[in-house]
Amino acid sequence: RWLEHPEELADEFAKAWYKLIHRDMGPVARYLGPLVPKQTLLWQDPVPAVSHDLVGEAEIASLKSQIRASGLTVSQLVSTAWAAASSFRGSFKRGGAYGGRIRLQPQVGLEVNDPDGDLRKVIRTLEEIQESFNSAAP
Incomplete structure (x- = not known):
């Protein structure tokens, strides 16, 4: 060719x-x-332009309340946050929690992230909260 x-x-x-x-x-x-x-x-890794209203203080408080009531422990939330954030590389500004790559391979399958343990449960629970929040939005 x-x-x-x-x-x-x-x-x-x-x-x-x-x-x-x-x-x-x-x-x-x-x-x-x-x-x-x-x-x-x-x-x-382009970030799409914001085409909607951002959440305010009331929505943030509601989301925090839903997360607290979800049954997830502080330990589960902290270990998931660490798993997401620890992939950040300052030298070339890639990785980290932004973009939710912890949900995708290879991060979700890394042994250090305990893929068969709490990680999938935490992600599933947070996604349910997100879906509920988004479907209730005007």
């Missing part, structure tokens, strides 16, 4: 090279200069 279409090869190589040299720079918001491409690529 590329023998017949060398421009496609050049384009694919440029994309791969760009990813190789920019992957460790973190979010695209950290890029500087006039040559930063306008397009945000999936591997850059």
Whole structure:
């Protein structure tokens, strides 16, 4: 294919090279200069723009109350929070709790996160609270 279409090869190589040299720079918001491409690529972990009202103090208090009443222990919540946050890498601003990657592989399956223990229960309970909250929203 590329023998017949060398421009496609050049384009694919440029994309791969760009990813190789920019992957460790973190979010695209950290890029500087006039040559930063306008397009945000999936591997850059784009954060969608907020298109809705953010929760206020009353909603936060309600969510806290629901979490307290969920039956989850402080130990379960803290160990899940640590499992999520401990994957953050300051050198390239990736990982961590933002984005909920603890729900996905490989984080959810890591032995250190006790995947067959409380992690899945905590995630399931928090997702139920989230679904209930979101469905009640106007």
